[in-house]
Amino acid sequence: KAGVTQTPRYLIKTRGQQVTLSCSPISGHRSVSWYQQTPGQGLQFLFEYFSETQRNKGNFPGRFSGRQFSNSRSEMNVSTLELGDSALYLCASSLGQGREAFFGQGTRLTVV
Amino acid sequence: AQTVTQSQPEMSVQEAETVTLSCTYDTSESNYYLFWYKQPPSRQMILVIRQEAYKQQNATENRFSVNFQKAAKSFSLKISDSQLGDTAMYFCAFPIRGANNLFFGTGTRLTVIP
Numbered sequence: 001k002a003g004v005t006q007t008p009r010y011l012i013k014t015r016g017q018q019v020t021l022s023c024s025p026i027s028g029h030r031s032v033s034w035y036q037q038t039p040g041q042g043l044q045f046l047f048e049y050f051s052e053t054q055r056n057k058g059n060f061p062g063r064f065s066g067r068q069f070s071n072s073r074s075e076m077n078v079s080t081l082e083l084g085d086s087a088l089y090l091c092a093s094s095l096g097q098g099r100e101a102f103f104g105q106g107t108r109l110t111v112v
Numbered sequence: 113a114q115t116v117t118q119s120q121p122e123m124s125v126q127e128a129e130t131v132t133l134s135c136t137y138d139t140s141e142s143n144y145y146l147f148w149y150k151q152p153p154s155r156q157m158i159l160v161i162r163q164e165a166y167k168q169q170n171a172t173e174n175r176f177s178v179n180f181q182k183a184a185k186s187f188s189l190k191i192s193d194s195q196l197g198d199t200a201m202y203f204c205a206f207p208i209r210g211a212n213n214l215f216f217g218t219g220t221r222l223t224v225i226p
Binding site for chain 2: 031033035042043045048050055056088090092094096097100101102103104105106108
């Protein structure tokens with residue numbers, strides 16, 4: 001069974017640009033969550049999608065958005081990039097509440 | 113509010129020795145799950161072990177075991193016979209109330225010394 005796949009693995013963007021990251025969950029997993037990891041703030045929850053609906057959202061500005069498609073693949077978008085958005089973005093999928101989350105290898109975003 | 117605290121930012125252990133990583137948490141719920149995740153230098157977050165709060169028995173996965181003290185809200189991870197491949201960041205994680213996403217501790221960087 002294929003694991004969680006995140007693309008691209010690395011991205012370099014300029015301040016003010018926008019970026020879209022993609023996540024393909026494990027087959028059969030309908031829950032997809034996104035996390036931002038930085039040295040200063042650690043791992044912070046961005047949002048969770050289940051069956052194409054955003055169920056939960058973390059404390060991030062509206063520049064961060066996401067969506068989920070009918071095949072459970074998810075994308076997150078960050079508009080008007082800031083230097084502070086430089087981070088490792090992790091996607092995780094799971095079968096449901098309380099079940100273990102399986103993570104992708106992450107997308108390393110660098111904003112210059 | 114739910115919180116997860118890992119008080120040991122860094123630890124080291126000799127190969128083949130045993131090490132214990134600590135984690136405390138706070139919640140008002142009675143039934144919940146707790147997880148330990150490992151993040152090696154490759155950055156892939158890997159589930160190490162899971163504990164269900166309603167189970168009295170401590171979870172065990174090969175060389176990894178937990179000491180779960182529900183009343184004290186403590187959830188420590190014991191790694192026996194440490195191996196070089198255990199070198200990684202270890203995160204204690206707790207599901208956010210009513211949700212499917214996790215609240216992570218700040219992590220403990222473990223180094224296994226040959």
